Amino acid sequence: MDAHSTGLELILNAAEGVLQIAVTDNERLLCAQEWRRAERATEILAPALRDICAALDVRLADFRRIACVRGPGSFTGIRLVLTTAAALRRTGHARLAGLDYMQALATSAVLRRGLLYGAPLWVLTHARRNQVHCQPFVAYGPQIPAQPLEAVELCPPDEALRRIAARPGYVCGSGLIRNAALFTPARTGSGPAEAAEACVMPELTNPDIPALCLLARHGDYFPQDLEPVYVRSCDAVDNLPQLAGRQGLDGGEAVSALDGLLTRAPKSEI
Numbered sequence: 001m002d003a004h005s006t007g008l009e010l011i012l013n014a015a016e017g018v019l020q021i022a023v024t025d026n027e028r029l030l031c032a033q034e035w036r037r038a039e040r041a042t043e044i045l046a047p048a049l050r051d052i053c054a055a056l057d058v059r060l061a062d063f064r065r066i067a068c069v070r071g072p073g074s075f076t077g078i079r080l081v082l083t084t085a086a087a088l089r090r091t092g093h094a095r096l097a098g099l100d101y102m103q104a105l106a107t108s109a110v111l112r113r114g115l116l117y118g119a120p121l122w123v124l125t126h127a128r129r130n131q132v133h134c135q136p137f138v139a140y141g142p143q144i145p146a147q148p149l150e151a152v153e154l155c156p157p158d159e160a161l162r163r164i165a166a167r168p169g170y171v172c173g174s175g176l177i178r179n180a181a182l183f184t185p186a187r188t189g190s191g192p193a194e195a196a197e198a199c200v201m202p203e204l205t206n207p208d209i210p211a212l213c214l215l216a217r218h219g220d221y222f223p224q225d226l227e228p229v230y231v232r233s234c235d236a237v238d239n240l241p242q243l244a245g246r247q248g249l250d251g252g253e254a255v256s257a258l259d260g261l262l263t264r265a266p267k268s269e270i
Contacts, residue, residue, distance in 0.1 A: 007064035012081040015073030015101040018206045032209045061092035067216035070098040071229030078228045086225045097219030098226040104207035106137035106146035109172045115139040120169030132175035134160040168197035172204035
């Protein structure tokens with residue numbers, strides 16, 4: 001390994017539907033796995049990492065960089081990869097970088113379509129019923145990740161469609177499939193009737209490995225844990241007063257207790 005090598009790098013994503021694991025060495029892809037069993041990702045990740053390390057004859061402590069998709073997306077999937085990365089940081093000398101899920105999808109669209117600088121993109125992912133994560137991007141060519149034009153927002157699908165109609169471009173993400181009645185193309189290769197100039201890509205619902213590797217290559221790495229990006233509030237938190245009431249507890253007291261737990265500073269790194 002030369003002085004300028006990035007060394008062994010682990011890339012993890014479980015933000016939406018698929019557990020993705022990639023290993024690179026000085027940006028050369030050594031291994032890539034995709035597990036389409038989101039409900040079993042917690043069971044799969046640790047054994048998969050063990051088997052990958054055995055096959056590559058490396059140790060978990062050998063990873064110098066770990067890049068994790070930190071959201072927005074599945075709360076469980078995000079926590080899984082961020083917690084795994086935090087544990088590995090404590091057992092080795094890896095630095096961590098947080099990757100953006102929406103940017104990974106936009107970059108996948110750029111690479112799939114060979115989009116050049118200036119091409120507009122939209123990413124819509126399912127958030128909850130009648131809600132999508134919506135964010136516009138612009139392509140910077142195949143060597144640089146797509147760049148966001150605005151922060152990601154939570155909005156109804158019909159509002160996202162109005163935004164796309166005002167600035168047509170390539171559109172991808174699970175929000176298309178989950179709201180197919182709105183986003184079905186009016187004709188082959190076009191957008192829906194209300195945004196016919198757009199080009200929808202309903203087949204692109206998860207990031208491609210090359211896009212994740214590109215984001216990891218451009219990531220900012222630090223010797224500290226990563227904060228998740230959730231965007232929307234947790235259903236369990238929203239429903240806490242009702243859930244507490246079913247257990248014979250006071251809803252207001254339960255909310256106050258949770259606020260105290262979430263704001264309490266950790267007493268140690270372990």
